[in-house]
Amino acid sequence: MRGQFPLKMAVGATAIMLLAAGCGGGGDETEAADAVISIGIGEPQHLIPSNATESNGAEVLAALFSPLVDFDADNKPYLVAAESVESTDNKVWTIKLKDGYTFHNGEKVGADNYINAWNHAAYGPNGNGGSYFLERVEGYKDLQSKDPDGEEGPKKAPDPVAKTLTGLKKVDELTFTVTLSEPFSGWRSVMGYTTFYPLPAAAWQSEGVLKEDFEQAPIGNGPFKMKGKWEHDAKVEVEAYDAFPGDKPKVGGVNYRIFQEQTAQYAELMGGGLDVVTQIPIENLASAPTDLGDRFKTSPNSVFQFVGFPTFQKEFEKVEVRKAISMAINREEITTSIFRGSQTPATSFVSPAVAGYRENSCGEACTYDPAKAKAAYEAAGGPKQIKITYNADGGHKAWVDATCNQLKANLGVDCVGTGEPKFADLLTKVENKEPVGLIRLGWIMDYPLMENYLGPLYGTGGSSNYYGYSNPEFDNLVKQGSAAPTQEEAIKLWQQAEDILARDMPVIPLRLGQNVFGHSERVKNVEVDKFQKVEILKIEATS
């Protein structure tokens, strides 16, 4: 970034000079600040904060809303819309809002806006994809109900016993408290997610019921407001909101153009019709660096790719076998030749996107050493045949086959990659305990804490722990870390938990994701954060 800056400055200065010569000076600054830039996205599924769990919706909402906290370069939370977030016991959190924030329709942002939005998010029958973020808040269970005869049965689930979370209490217009069911020192970071945005009074049809068409033109408290409505499959246009009290955006508006195929997005960037592509598709990676020159960029994100060993497959029971397989994989070769540097080798069980990440915490087992791997594999009596199952719709065939070839060559075993049509098919097979072999999995964090990798991926009964790893000692350490009084202590305990993973090797860490993005000559200061969103307050038009 820094290296290109002088060139950009020169280009910008020349352009300003030309402009000044052309129209007799004046107005240069405002021209750039009023510019409307375009960013390519896919069609969002929803534009309701609590239901926007995929990146397209989150990208648009990040422009329309201002979060309570955001994250700095070290993944530590800092306050944005909140004046203070305090807790003495990590159980009761007092959130004081900054005065002066208003919704785009002029309403003042107050404690009620947060409480109502969060209650709606957590209420089970609303089916909000982000509801599980509020799991830790006291009373969450009472907002859910269980279908008495299972999903397949004819009976409907009864209404939950409560409609509001007992853990949310208003103190005054700008202050409210959140009571968690158990102490959690990382709660401040959790609140940085999309689900925790406030909603204005204008959003509600009646108490607890959102207006049907609210998501067609969401009213937020952020630096940009909607310009017109969400035009499905075409675009979402936003323009700067003048009364925004926080850091002002450096552009006048953003046109989020919707594309179904990433390749079409890239074509439009090359054709000159689009300013930013946040993820350049793998098909274009060969030509993109030359096409774009210094406008081709990468930045780390939180994607963590790995393969898991199902615990019901006894042939992988021995930890030596699992470690030997990991040692026989040349991660570097796969990331350079197949992913062309768009991903990097992973040698830890969490992503560098979280505080507390240590490089190579996996140790020797993640270091490529074919000779040692083979000796260890044979000594431990590993299976003669290895299978890797993946979902065929995610573009995984190439690297799975390459990994298989490495295992064949380095361990002298037979290895096959089996593609299931969809991820759901893969999960069904795992649930039925079919011999799927190694299963391909990936994880994107919800909030930048080690716990967000350790809990869902390796905790007993974790939401993405499809392979069934369970170690009470590990669970205990993660839990202790969550309850620790400070983040520093929490990280220490979580790192101890990670060390257990290195010993048990329940999964093989393979690769870390990167944002591979590009932009046109009309914009500068383009950055894509760890949540794969464009840093909307930093982006600028060149002139």
Add this chain to the structure above:
Amino acid sequence: MFRYFVRRLLQGVLTFFGATFIVYALMFANQSDPLQALAGERPLPENVRQALTERYHLDDPFILQYGYYMKGLLTGDFGTSLTNRPILEMMEQAWPTTIRLSFIAIIIAVLIAVTAGIVSAIRRGGVFDNTTLVITLLLLSMPIVVLAPLAQLIFGMRLQWVPATAGADSGLFALVLPAFVLSSLVIATQLRVTRASVAENLRSDYVRTARAKGLADRRVIGVHVLRNSLIPVVTLIGTDLGNLMAGAIVTEGVFNIPGVGFMLVRGIRTEDGPLVVGFVSILVIVFLVVNLVVDLLYAVLDPRIRYE
């Protein structure tokens, strides 16, 4: 004529119900877990799964789901997609887009195919005839999955003569390249059929008679030959129109045109039964109507054909 028309209409109704039933059954059989498909690789929270399963009747048996769907369809309610968008609204957006694209494509195809077909039939074995033969061979052998990105790369990204993608409310200019690509699906066959048909008619008795009468070449070809040669071409154009609408899947994806093909791809990816069936139902109607119109056009072009 009227009885024929009514009989065809009744047949059409049966075909419509049969086709929607089969498509719905196929989508149902293909459906493993649409909610997981929607969530991608994220784990789906249990409460969300439960709420959405009830909202979209996903836990009901097939016949009941089909019943719900048909009941809605007959009262003009196409239902909602799994992202809670009314499908009717998606159709109102997608159909005009696709129809516009297919019409431009068909006009381009007919203009090129018929003109070039006649010229090469008149000058059989000449340079023009042989050149078009080679070009049509090339077009026929090049699948659209190759042709569309290639055209986009050359004209949209490198030369930048036309916009690389079209988008939703694009002008006619942006649609020229996609329409050209789309028309290549049908141009080759139309050209060959026109050429063969004109060449055959040029040898027939009535043409010789017309020439013997001393009619001008222009009139002989323009009126006598063309009218008789166009019957097979009109049939082709009719069915091609249906093909173009259904076949725009690749083109609409590459050029980012939110039309019917675009929606179908999305529906299939997310295992969204109602979305796919809704669009296919309309496609079925389009095919039925187009076929009927083509059959009726025969009688206009050839007075010897009568329907009973």
